[in-house]
Amino acid sequence: MKKVSLISLVFVLCLTLGSFAYASVDNLPTTTNEIVKYNSTIHETSDPELTMKAEMQNVKSIKNMEALEENKLRELFNINEVSSTIMATPVTVAIGTDKTLTTANDGDSDTSKSGTSASYHRYTISSRSAEANSWASIWGAADAYAYVGQTFKTTGTTSKSAKIIFSGTYRGDMVGGINGNAYAEIKVKLWDSTDSVWLGTQTVASASSSNNLSKTLNGNINHAITATLEPNHVYFPYIHVSTAASEYGAHISNSDFYGDSTHRM
Secondary structure (H helix, E strand, C coil): CCCCEEEEEECCCCCCCCCCCCHHHCCCCCCHHHHHHHHHCCCCCCCHHHHHHHHHHHHHHHHHHHHHHHHHHHHHHHHHHHCCCCCCCCEEEECCCCEEECCCCEEEEEEEEEEEEEEEEEEECCCCEEEEEEEEEEEEEEEEEEEEECCEEEECCCCEEEEEEEEEEEEEEEEECCCEEEEEEEEEEEEECCCCEEEEEEEEEEEEECCCEEEEEEEEEEEEEEEEECCCCEEEEEEEEEEEEEECCCCEEEEEECCCCCCCC
């Protein structure tokens, strides 16, 4: 039996929430516990249509962010082909051999928002961390994503199937207000930067919240993507977090994977 190449990618992504001061939402609560208490003091009549509208807005936001992410991946690696100084040299992996990667050399983060809202996002290569936070109130909406990973370049003469294994942890909190919704998802992805296409995506976890009910999303990343690797291609496996919050009332909705050391992915 031929040996199948195994590439194990180990990332610890910091998805945190808590004691971060948001300049655009001064004097309003930002942690999940504070938001639940704050929302409880505001009388808000539940409207199922508005709650559904908030949920659909977050679904739309996640789809729009994925399209933005794809475009930026294409731009990023097109630039890297022109200038090798943009990105660190990819790790070399011989097709048919096992390889463990415990570093990161690239990532990205972005956001969009409207109305009364705030968002925060960042990735850190040195700690292999990705963080995102979306906060919304009073007919506002926000979304944010971040990802981090390690590029590698294959050597060899023939294509072979490989299993890319991702390891790590994640943790974050969320609360959707009445007539609002908060959402988050964690994914692992494999991008073929030579052909500018995703070879695989696995959803690690996802959750949403409404009606002023808080949720904690935490666990381990132990997922794999199986794909056929081609010789002399550059691949980018990465771990990804997306958050979205929408609110069509006076409550606050918040999906928080950003800011302190008490929550990690």
